[in-house]
Amino acid sequence: MTILNIFSWITTIIAIASLVAAITPTPQGNWWLGKLYRIIDWCALNVLKAKEKHNE
Numbered sequence: 001m002t003i004l005n006i007f008s009w010i011t012t013i014i015a016i017a018s019l020v021a022a023i024t025p026t027p028q029g030n031w032w033l034g035k036l037y038r039i040i041d042w043c044a045l046n047v048l049k050a051k052e053k054h055n056e
Contacts, residue, residue: 013043014043014044014045017040017043018045021037021041021046
């Protein structure tokens with residue numbers, strides 16, 4: 001694999017994870033979905049101040 005292929009795969013993963021994180025609501029109360037959503041957030045680079053705030 002060349003550097004260009006690796007870069008293409010990384011940007012594709014980030015783009016798909018960003019799309020999934022943007023169109024799905026944050027799961028409430030389900031442990032497994034919460035963990036999966038956290039992984040998707042990290043893949044989408046939604047960390048620190050880029051995360052959605054919860055209004056409770």
